Amino acid sequence: MKREEALILLKEHVKTDRVLRHSLAVEAAMRAYAKKFGEDENYWGLLGLLHDIDFEKYPDEHPYHAPELLKPAGFDEIFITTILSHASASEFPRDTKEKLCLHAVDEMASFIIAVALMRPTKLEGLDAKSVKKKMKDKAFAKAVNREELTASAEALGVDFAEHVETIVNGLIEHEALLQKEGYSLLD
Ligand SMILES: [Fe+2]
Numbered sequence: 804m805k806r807e808e809a810l811i812l813l814k815e816h817v818k819t820d821r822v823l824r825h826s827l828a829v830e831a832a833m834r835a836y837a838k839k840f841g842e843d844e845n846y847w848g849l850l851g852l853l854h855d856i857d858f859e860k861y862p863d864e865h866p867y868h869a870p871e872l873l874k875p876a877g878f879d880e881i882f883i884t885t886i887l888s889h890a891s892a893s894e895f896p897r898d899t900k901e902k903l904c905l906h907a908v909d910e911m912a913s914f915i916i917a918v919a920l921m922r923p924t925k926l927e928g929l930d931a932k933s934v935k936k937k938m939k940d941k942a943f944a945k946a947v948n949r950e951e952l953t954a955s956a957e958a959l960g961v962d963f964a965e966h967v968e969t970i971v972n973g974l975i976e977h978e979a980l981l982q983k984e985g986y987s988l989l990d
């Protein structure tokens with residue numbers, strides 16, 4: 804499926820700006836990692852874009868309603884199982900690189916955006932040191948589980964500073980594309 808088609812599908816089920824932005828941020832991070840690992844950027848991007856497709860309709864049963872929204876659109880078992888595996892307490896094992904990656908960038912991409920929004924230069928020059936500082940600030944984005952941020956990066960096998968750098972660069976690149984479409988992750 805093309806990115807444009809996936810975005811239309813997502814917008815059928817996601818109406819709030821918050822979830823849409825989060826989906827776009829996770830898409831950006833997944834694309835950045837696909838590039839880094841020499842994988843299919845479009846495919847990894849779609850995993851990011853669509854991973855929370857059932858969240859608004861079924862917040863308490865998310866992501867277990869994803870199959871009924873994705874199967875009719877033609878997504879296969881492997882794609883759907885990858886999405887099912889991203890939840891923190893998922894019983895689906897994270898046994899592939901893209902599963903580990905989706906879990907590692909899910910909360911991290913939005914946490915980085917939240918940090919960027921506090922800075923005058925936003926994403927430019929944002930490094931792991933500033934992100935770590937905000938992770939220590941318990942009042943900041945307090946719903947985000949810090950331990951999971953570090954443990955999921957570790958499970959993916961990347962150094963934390965490199966993890967932040969990869970996601971920041973991916974977000975900067977994606978932001979430029981989104982701005983051309985009249986959209987922004989940062990306003
Ligand atoms: Fe989710």
Ligand SMILES: [Fe+2]
Nearest residue numbers: 825854855909
């Ligand atoms: Fe998510």
